[in-house]
Amino acid sequence: LATLSNGIEKANLDLAYEEKMISKYQKILSRKKYMSKRYQKALRTYWKWQDKKTNKIKDTYHKISHDLVQTYDLICMENLNIKSMFKNKYWSTKLQRIALYSLVEKIRYKAQWHNKEFIQISRWYPSSKNCHHCGYYNKDLEYEKEWTCPQCGKHHNRDINASKNILHEGIRILQEKIIKNLRDGGDSTVNLDALASTAREVRILELHSSR
Numbered sequence: 642l643a644t645l646s647n648g649i650e651k652a653n654l655d656l657a658y659e660e661k662m663i664s665k666y667q668k669i670l671s672r673k674k675y676m677s678k679r680y681q682k683a684l685r686t687y688w689k690w691q692d693k694k695t696n697k698i699k700d701t702y703h704k705i706s707h708d709l710v711q712t713y714d715l716i717c718m719e720n721l722n723i724k725s726m727f728k729n730k731y732w733s734t735k736l737q738r739i740a741l742y743s744l745v746e747k748i749r750y751k752a753q754w755h756n757k758e759f760i761q762i763s764r765w766y767p768s769s770k771n772c773h774h775c776g777y778y779n780k781d782l783e784y785e786k787e788w789t790c791p792q793c794g795k796h797h798n799r800d801i802n803a804s805k806n807i808l809h810e811g812i813r814i815l816q817e818k819i820i821k822n823l824r825d826g827g828d829s830t831v832n833l834d835a836l837a838s839t840a841r842e843v844r845i846l847e848l849h850s851s852r
């Protein structure tokens with residue numbers, strides 16, 4: 642579902658069982674006489690499984706958004722790219738796409754509640770093709786899961802490299818926001834706190850990776 646810049650991965654939902662039951666009852670419904678007693682009984686079970694599936698998505702996304710907002714002071718995310726979602730087998734169904742939008746919305750409003758920074762990066766920002774270590778732009782990169790930077794020799798996991806670039810871009814946007822806020826005479830305490838704790842975390846991560 643998501644890869645974080647510190648290497649943590651959030652697993653995608655497993656809805657296989659719910660989907661199997663839904664299609665099973667769809668088939669049962671098609672064989673019954675419309676609106677007969679048996680049809681109505683099967684219809685109730687069919688809706689029960691639809692509800693189970695929807696609730697599972699809702700609960701999981703509530704938990705993920707809650708955890709993210711509780712754990713991190715600065716959350717940077719790429720704007721959703723509809724085109725690539727159609728190509729991804731996980732996000733190709735309409736329900737999944739709607740669910741993903743709702744996850745982003747949950748993160749957004751929970752971040753606001755808890756005074757955390759939530760920054761969305763333009764989908765045109767080349768997060769995957771830049772080496773986060775030296776900035777080299779790898780124009781030949783397509784869908785490879787891993788690649789080695791020809792300039793600095795660092796080996797990258799595609800998603801982790803992209804998320805580190807997104808974080809760097811998010812920090813840059815946050816810095817701009819703070820400067821603008823201070824210039825306008827606003828209070829930037831909250832933004833500064835987020836920036837400071839993120840900078841600490843990034844420094845710790847970089848120490849770890851250089852060892």
Ligand SMILES: [Zn+2]
Nearest residue numbers: 772775790793
């Ligand atoms: Zn590099």
